[in-house]
Amino acid sequence: xxxxxxxxxxxxxxxxxxxxxxxxxxxxxxxxxxxxxxxxxxxxxxxxxxxxxxxxxxxxxxxxxxxxxxxxxxxxxxxxxxxxxxxxxxxxxxxxxxxxxxxxxxxxxxxxxxxxxxxxxxxxxxxxxxxxxxxxxxxxxxxxxxxxxxxxxxxxxxxxxxxxxxxxxxxxxxxxxxxxxxxxxxxxxxxxxxxxxxxxxxxxxxxxxxxxxxxxxxxxxxxxxxxxxxxxxxxxxxxxxxxxxxxxxxxxxxxxxxxxxxxxxxxxxxxxxxxxxxxxxxxxxxxxxxxxxxxxxxxxxxxxxxxxxxxxxxxxxxxxxxxxxxxxxxxxxxxxxxxxxxxxxxxxxxxxxxxxxxxxxxxxxxxxxxxxxxxxxxxxxxxxxxxxxxxxxxxxxxxxxxxxxxxx
Amino acid sequence: xxxxxxxxxxxxxxxxxxxxxxxxxxxxxxxxxxxxxxxxxxxxxxxxxxxxxxxxxxxxxxxxxxxxxxxxxxxxxxxxxxxxxxxxxxxxxxxxxxxxxxxxxxxxxxxxxxxxxxxxxxxxxxxxxxxxxxxxxxxxxxxxxxxxxxxxxxxxxxxxxxx
Numbered sequence: 001x002x003x004x005x006x007x008x009x010x011x012x013x014x015x016x017x018x019x020x021x022x023x024x025x026x027x028x029x030x031x032x033x034x035x036x037x038x039x040x041x042x043x044x045x046x047x048x049x050x051x052x053x054x055x056x057x058x059x060x061x062x063x064x065x066x067x068x069x070x071x072x073x074x075x076x077x078x079x080x081x082x083x084x085x086x087x088x089x090x091x092x093x094x095x096x097x098x099x100x101x102x103x104x105x106x107x108x109x110x111x112x113x114x115x116x117x118x119x120x121x122x123x124x125x126x127x128x129x130x131x132x133x134x135x136x137x138x139x140x141x142x143x144x145x146x147x148x149x150x151x152x153x154x155x156x157x158x159x160x161x162x163x164x165x166x167x168x169x170x171x172x173x174x175x176x177x178x179x180x181x182x183x184x185x186x187x188x189x190x191x192x193x194x195x196x197x198x199x200x201x202x203x204x205x206x207x208x209x210x211x212x213x214x215x216x217x218x219x220x221x222x223x224x225x226x227x228x229x230x231x232x233x234x235x236x237x238x239x240x241x242x243x244x245x246x247x248x249x250x251x252x253x254x255x256x257x258x259x260x261x262x263x264x265x266x267x268x269x270x271x272x273x274x275x276x277x278x279x280x281x282x283x284x285x286x287x288x289x290x291x292x293x294x295x296x297x298x299x300x301x302x303x304x305x306x307x308x309x310x311x312x313x314x315x316x317x318x319x320x321x322x323x324x325x326x327x328x329x330x331x332x333x334x335x336x337x338x339x340x341x342x343x344x345x346x347x348x349x350x351x352x353x354x355x356x357x358x359x360x361x362x363x364x365x366x367x368x369x370x371x372x373x374x375x376x377x378x379x380x381x382x383x384x385x386x387x388x389x390x391x392x393x394x395x396x397x398x399x400x401x402x403x404x405x406x407x408x
Numbered sequence: 409x410x411x412x413x414x415x416x417x418x419x420x421x422x423x424x425x426x427x428x429x430x431x432x433x434x435x436x437x438x439x440x441x442x443x444x445x446x447x448x449x450x451x452x453x454x455x456x457x458x459x460x461x462x463x464x465x466x467x468x469x470x471x472x473x474x475x476x477x478x479x480x481x482x483x484x485x486x487x488x489x490x491x492x493x494x495x496x497x498x499x500x501x502x503x504x505x506x507x508x509x510x511x512x513x514x515x516x517x518x519x520x521x522x523x524x525x526x527x528x529x530x531x532x533x534x535x536x537x538x539x540x541x542x543x544x545x546x547x548x549x550x551x552x553x554x555x556x557x558x559x560x561x562x563x564x565x566x567x568x569x570x571x
């Protein structure tokens with residue numbers, strides 16, 4: 001079987017395929033959809049203005065109309081308690097090195113070598129970013145190149161990559177900086193209102209809204225929004241949600257807020273700046289470090305708050321996006337849940353979700369202590385199977401991965 | 409953004425991308441969906457891609473989205489039908505044999521085979537699209553060809569006839 005022969009057969013097997021759409025129509029349709037996605041990501045004011053106009057018209061209609069009866073208030077749906085069937089065997093991350101190896105786009109050993117590491121920029125996006133104890137950041141490019149840069153804030157701990165791996169943000173010491181990894185020039189950004197240290201502490205988490213906006217959540221549960229192009233920063237509209245425990249972006253642009261509402265603990269879905277759904281999620285406890293795929297959302301909880309199991313381990317919980325029913329719970333060894341006391345902040349004994357490798361496989365970071373080797377582990381949430389993806393040395397630790405660039 | 413430039417690019421690439429997507433997915437309708445999603449993603453990044461290789465990016469999106477789909481729905485793969493074969497090729501018998509032969513491969517093997525032998529990408533380019541190293545491309549290609557030789561003798565017969 002020669003290349004030429006096979007090529008000829010493949011060519012003949014498809015020579016009758018013609019697009020159903022004209023190129024003009026397909027291109028215009030793609031451009032229109034791209035604009036919708038872009039607008040969603042940037043949360044254009046137009047969406048909010050339209051929502052306000054709709055509200056004004058609705059209120060005006062109500063005032064002018066003869067029927068003053070109030071519409072029935074529908075209670076928000078409630079997330080069911082985590083069923084026993086979702087609870088998987090407790091996993092001890094100390095044994096990560098004994099797991100079977102899984103092949104992914106990431107190298108099995110993640111270790112930048114001084115001799116081959118170049119200064120930023122990279123020629124393409126970065127798959128992940130590491131930090132060393134000298135506050136230097138190391139980026140693994142799509143082509144396998146390692147590049148490094150000083151953390152501009154002097155603290156490498158809070159760093160985040162956009163999903164496409166092109167934008168890198170670094171917060172610390174009262175400052176927030178951002179760079180396009182393909183040009184390597186750092187720019188300092190404004191912070192939302194309030195003391196600068198409130199938005200740049202070690203308890204801050206960053207979530208990219210596309211590659212143009214950053215959502216900052218601080219340890220006090222406040223949410224700020226920063227325009228990466230330098231158009232300013234403000235507190236984010238949380239739609240009557242306080243004590244935000246996490247925020248996640250679904251690939252279609254929907255924003256998921258986890259926090260406290262009048263209804264109790266809630267999950268709010270925000271599209272185009274407008275709340276489209278609220279689900280009461282008190283049964284889940286505080287849900288942190290959420291990470292969404294098209295069909296699921298994963299996060300950390302301090303345990304399963306049920307009367308009959310008050311001391312369950314903290315762990316990683318996966319919810320179905322349709323009704324936020326729990327599908328899988330991976331308890332982490334070495335943690336204990338005490339009712340009323342949340343023990344999980346940004347990891348459970350060093351374990352935290354980093355990215356979805358595909359719709360059923362979650363990439364977990366296991367960095368139990370600084371100065372010790374760490375690993376990346378894949379968890380098939382349907383089968384419960386765990387496998388080792390990559391291992392890192394004790395002189396670096398993982399800070400962020402680019403969701404789009406680590407998918408299988 | 410210059411829309412006409414993007415439209416011209418689509419006009420030049422759409423059919424080729426669709427044929428690639430069909431060989432990868434084995435389903436015309438899904439191939440159309442894969443291509444349309446890829447075009448949207450190219451449109452989103454057009455200002456950055458236009459001076460580079462947008463077709464390579466589009467191909468990368470198609471391949472990866474297809475592999476993701478395959479992982480989720482591998483148990484639902486449609487079987488090959490003559491009616492579809494007639495719609496994709498002037499030689500339905502060849503289309504049917506190719507379709508059944510490709511169905512014997514894993515998603516990655518199929519992707520390597522299509523990119524190397526239909527899209528005529530180099531091993532390096534194929535590795536870049538799939539996000540794997542060149543050595544893996546070589547070994548996957550060899551495994552895929554071996555699997556076809558062993559399991560799809562009707563494809564070998566066809567190749568004999570093209571000589």
